[in-house]
Amino acid sequence: MTTLRELRERHGDRPDVPYRLDFHQIMLVKEGTGALAVDSRTYPCRPGTLVWTRPNQVLRFLPRPDMDATLILFTETFPPPLNSRLEMLDDVLRPCHWQLSHAELVTFRRVVSLLRDEFEGPDRGQGEVLLKHLLAVVLLHIDQVCDWHHGTAAAPSQSEITTGDDLFLRFRRELDRSFRTTRLVEDYAAALGCTARTLSRACRTVAGQPPKKIIDDRVELEARRLLVHTDLSVGTISRHLGFTEPTNFSKFFTRRVGRTPGGFRKAERAGDVP
Known part of the structure; x- marks a missing residue:
């Protein structure tokens, strides 16, 4: 886990330079505005914007100087087994951008905070297991958000x-x-x-x-x-x-x-x- 500001301080600004990641990246915008292009589709970013990009997708950051975000980076094999829809973590056709409502943002921040606390705290012997399951909770919340924003009216059995x-x-x-x-x-x-x-x-x-x-x-x-x-x-x-x-x-x-x-x-x- 890191922040967009920390990455920019570490690696310098490289706006408009397309690149591919070979791991997953979840970004929750905390402040400021900008944009992120994913596979040539440009998404606006502001506080409460959630973006999940997957391996091999082509990214291009277009942040303004005031933009900062929480970043969660993980490989496909790190989360524990989940339901079938989340098994396809690398499905590039699934939605990747959401603007969270206030209620969604409050809930999601709470879950991410638990993950960050465990990531930054000392490992008392079960650290990796806890991180895996807390990440699973984050992914399940994103799946719920996806259903709420893109779901169908009739709930299947x-x-x-x-x-x-x-x-x-x-x-x-x-x-x-x-x-x-x-x-x-x-x-x-x-x-x-x-x-x-x-x-x-x-x-x-x-x-x-x-x-x-x-x-x-x-x-x-x-x-x-x-x-x-x-x-x-x-x-x-x-x-x-x-x-x-x-x-x-x-x-x-x-x-x-x-x-x-x-x-x-x-x-x-x-x-x-x-």
């Missing part, structure tokens, strides 16, 4: 959650393997040994979204990364992502992002942060 979690986890793993070759829901359902309707039910239960949107989100994310962090041509990226024609890729990207692939790349590299 416990049996639906258990069944849906398992299928959704297998779907996300299959998606990371296959999104470059197919964007058809039916292909994923066949690979998982279920019907498209069953897969759709699992995705809506766990993620609150249909599988087609989750598939397209993953393709869009990879397109953003390749456009910003490689010099591959749009045609090469199009083929890499499984599009038969560059024009089809351009239509897909423009419809979802609001800019052509070339326009998006140019704006990002010029620092034209939306």
Whole structure:
């Protein structure tokens, strides 16, 4: 655990420099304002802003001098086993930014304070175990916040959650393997040994979204990364992502992002942060 101010004092200001972390980072803004770009999506930051970034996501800090935040850094293997949704700690398609209400902020600060006290205090023999479980409490609170901010109106039954979690986890793993070759829901359902309707039910239960949107989100994310962090041509990226024609890729990207692939790349590299 550390703070944004401590990191800046230790390593100096490096605004606008994109970088990747190979661990998780939870940031709770304490004071000041700024922004944080995660995989080319820019999120405003002010007191009460909570951001959870995951390994391999591309970050770019845009803080103002008065901005400070609590940072919790951990590897994927550190937390104890949790429920199925939190097993996918590295799921880059899950929401990563929330503006906490006053009540949410009070509760979350209390939990983080317990974690910080244990982290900074002497180890009396069970320090690592306590840190693991206190971190688990922090993650479960974030999961609740995510449900409150992004959840569906109808609460699923416990049996639906258990069944849906398992299928959704297998779907996300299959998606990371296959999104470059197919964007058809039916292909994923066949690979998982279920019907498209069953897969759709699992995705809506766990993620609150249909599988087609989750598939397209993953393709869009990879397109953003390749456009910003490689010099591959749009045609090469199009083929890499499984599009038969560059024009089809351009239509897909423009419809979802609001800019052509070339326009998006140019704006990002010029620092034209939306």
